[in-house]
């Protein structure tokens with residue numbers, strides 16, 4: 001297939017041997033030297049280093065992905081720590097903000113309000129015969145950057161790049177979708193270059209109707225595909241509507257919930273505080289915060305608490321202060337479960353007041369507002385706890401509730417830390433510390449891979465919980481000894497195998513798997529099966545090229561002119 005203006009499998013790779021070049025009739029159309037991927041990767045790294053802005057690096061990498069897909073993924077897989085921040089958070093945030101201005105080629109499918117009633121036909125235009133996985137956004141809450149409209153396309157593109165890089169999903173079977181329901185971002189509406197429909201957003205009811213049509217159309221064209229919902233301002237209605245009907249999940253609620261659960265499973269152990277004594281304050285009470293809190297509730301319940309005891313371990317703070325039953329405003333439905341009824345009529349407007357009142361063991365930031373974990377608050381956390389858990393999880397970097405350096409300095413190195421976006425290492429008392437990255441990228445690739453391989457009918461809560469347990473299990477002894485909550489990103493493909501295996505086992509336990517013969521495999525055999533199924537690009541061989549050159553390929557040398 002070809003995506004966009006460039007064909008990703010165009011036969012111009014300097015790794016082609018002379019025989020291959022001859023067979024394809026492309027001798028002379030490229031420099032004579034035959035190179036390994038290793039050498040080509042070094043050239044790519046050199047070129048990235050030459051670019052002075054992050055956006056230039058992002059655009060270079062997008063172009064590489066579209067013109068030499070295999071080389072791009074080899075580069076990503078082998079340089080995960082260096083390349084991920086350039087194709088994913090934080091740089092993808094800036095790319096989305098500038099999307100309509102840096103645009104050079106289409107990289108996914110745009111489904112517009114004016115296409116309603118006709119979505120099945122629009123899907124027919126996507127050139128791939130097979131699609132295993134879709135990531136879809138409506139652009140209404142892109143990272144912590146608000147409503148970006150169709151400029152949010154960078155998010156499905158970036159998430160799917162990680163599906164390929166981190167879990168070996170075949171890039172030709174991935175489909176990024178942005179639905180264009182209008183935007184309430186006045187900047188976009190007034191921008192002559194804005195690439196979306198210039199209208200205010202349709203109502204939530206209209207959007208749900210549109211999503212219904214999209215889900216039916218997608219499953220009609222590619223039955224059973226996995227659909228990941230991403231960065232919707234209000235993601236709860238679609239999750240409720242589709243989780244029991246399709247193989248679908250919401251990454252911001254469920255993926256984030258699982259990745260932070262995985263981190264706290266390790267972090268609670270390190271803090272030395274028993275589960276029964278944990279008290280968690282969340283700054284932010286949106287989809288991600290509630291998703292994370294609900295997953296941790298499950299951990300408490302699995303460890304013997306009642307649901308009521310478990311939910312009382314959480315204090316959620318939103319833009320109006322501590323979420324309480326008697327605060328006097330109408331609480332959105334998703335906040336009710338955690339709303340406090342034991343505040344004796346007292347209300348707490350600021351995070352600092354809540355911290356004084358609750359004396360938390362853990363502080364989670366999912367509020368889209370940078371810097372709200374102040375020096376004073378963090379110092380209080382350190383005074384109250386031997387090892388306070390502080391997770392500023394908002395993205396991208398400038399929305400992070402504090403930096404790693406601040407958390408280390410203000411707790412004198414005692415903090416147990418994870419952030420949503422990557423921070424540099426920090427040296428404290430002569431020892432270099434690497435911060436954990438509590439980002440859903442540690443689980444969504446494995447969740448998708450597991451669901452695809454066992455052909456799961458749904459993605460159940462048990463499968464999500466299993467992904468967190470798989471992640472926690474994946475931290476090796478060396479990483480534990482260094483106090484890490486998450487595995488080294490360079491091992492992400494190994495981690496995705498474990499996550500996928502646990503997800504498959506949970507699907508099997510719930511009888512949701514359609515590919516029943518995987519049940520006969522023991523864990524080692526299942527891991528082997530998963531690894532073999534993963535895309536792992538290498539220098540193209542003749543047969544590889546023959547299978548990938550698209551029909552009607554853009555090779556400028558036609559059959560008639562012969563081969564040399």
Ligand SMILES: NC(=O)c1ccc[n+]([C@@H]2O[C@H](COP(=O)([O-])OP(=O)(O)OC[C@H]3O[C@@H](n4cnc5c(N)ncnc54)[C@H](O)[C@@H]3O)[C@@H](O)[C@H]2O)c1
Pocket residue numbers: 141142143144145233251252256259283284285286287288289317318319320365366367368369372393394395396399419420421438439440441
């Ligand atoms: N680390 C990860 O893997 C991960 C995953 C998902 C989301 N996130 C991040 O979490 C953030 C929130 O995402 P969401 O989907 O929950 O968004 P949301 O819009 O649903 O929720 C935001 C919440 O923050 C509250 N809030 C906003 N400003 C505040 C302030 N100044 N003080 C207190 N509360 C405030 C709002 O009232 C709301 O409850 C985003 O920045 C997103 O990038 C991170």
Ligand SMILES: O=C(O)C[C@H](O)C(=O)O
Pocket residue numbers: 088089142143144231251252394395420439440
């Ligand atoms: O995209 C990310 O980096 C994580 C998360 O899904 C978010 O919305 O912030």
Ligand SMILES: [Mg+2]
Pocket residue numbers: 143230231251252
């Ligand atoms: Mg997201």
